[in-house]
Amino acid sequence: MTAVALFGTFIIHWTAYIGIYKYKLATNKDAIYNFLNKDLAVSYTNTNLQIVENNTPGEYRESITVDNLYFQKLELLCKEQHIYTDSTLNREKVAEKLSISPGYVSQIINTITGDNFAHYINQYRVEAVKEMISNSEYENYNLLAMGLESGFTSKTTFYKAFKKVTGQTPNEYKNTSK
Structure with a gap:
């Protein structure tokens, strides 16, 4: 039973590590917040996450x-x-x-x-x-x-x-x- 608990703990920590550090969610938290709360779009360049204004044509809004x-x-x-x-x-x-x-x-x-x-x-x-x-x-x-x-x-x-x-x-x- 302890092996299952240890394995579960390892998976949870590994998932958090990948999500936070590998995908740089922690460093781009302000950009993600702005994206979620405004009419903006995400632009990915090499390794940077950029937030740009959404250029969706008016008829689709x-x-x-x-x-x-x-x-x-x-x-x-x-x-x-x-x-x-x-x-x-x-x-x-x-x-x-x-x-x-x-x-x-x-x-x-x-x-x-x-x-x-x-x-x-x-x-x-x-x-x-x-x-x-x-x-x-x-x-x-x-x-x-x-x-x-x-x-x-x-x-x-x-x-x-x-x-x-x-x-x-x-x-x-x-x-x-x-």
Whole structure:
């Protein structure tokens, strides 16, 4: 048992020696700290470790504008794949599709549109209902069926969201659009 303990101790010390002295981590600790805490890149020359400013082009840096890659992907998911019709859609599902965190999904939507996630998705749902109302193919559908078909989960949420987006109830909108 003591042989195993001695061998384990030797491996731990050897690993620390290689990490600290051979790779000069101890002497470059300030450079590593700066690298980890700033938008910088590492440049290796013969035996020196240098920290240089990151020259990543602007389109690859994360910015929260309409040009944000994740926001564009979200728009495509809504416009082309109609993900809003899923009545169980939530931030977590959208985040999974975009491969980002749910908090970042909210941050993108809040910053770019000024709305929260639910209102953003409900706007797409209301637009879908408005298209159904104006489409003669759906004239046999009642308004609640159109709302449920668009992803709303209940009559109450459908009517509240429709009124919030359009300023009219679905019935008022249907009567004025004829």
